[in-house]
Amino acid sequence: MDLINKRGNYMRQIILNIIMTIPFGFLLPLVAKKMNLIKVVLITMTFSLSIEFFQFFSITYRATDITDVITNTLGGLIGYCLYKLFHSLFEY
Incomplete structure (x- = not known):
């Protein structure tokens, strides 16, 4: 809703929400080996919803907002994609 209403510093909030969960999406497959894209996205979304x-x-x-859930989930997705990229580069 912040994005639609252009309330406050919405772009900063969106970028920080994405950046905040990139490590979560990157590290989750390292901790739990049987993680795929769907599992990482669902776990990140559940984490954000909680x-x-x-x-x-x-x-x-504090204000709750669906935009936060969406951007946090996007951050987890980006983190997982970075994991897959680095994993394929350093895989023996």
């Missing part, structure tokens, strides 16, 4: 859920009920009254 963050937004707890933000909604937190005492600090």
Whole structure:
């Protein structure tokens, strides 16, 4: 909704949300060897949804937004793609 309403510094928020979850998508297949693209995306989305859920009920009254879930999931996807790229380059 921040993107649609152009509220605040929405572009900065979007970029930071993507950057924040790139390591998650990159490291998840390293920790759990049987990870594929679908599993990484679903786990990243679930992780992001849980963050937004707890933000909604937190005492600090932080805003929840579907854009955060989408951009966090995109970051996980990018991280997984980077993992596949580096894994294929350094695979023996």
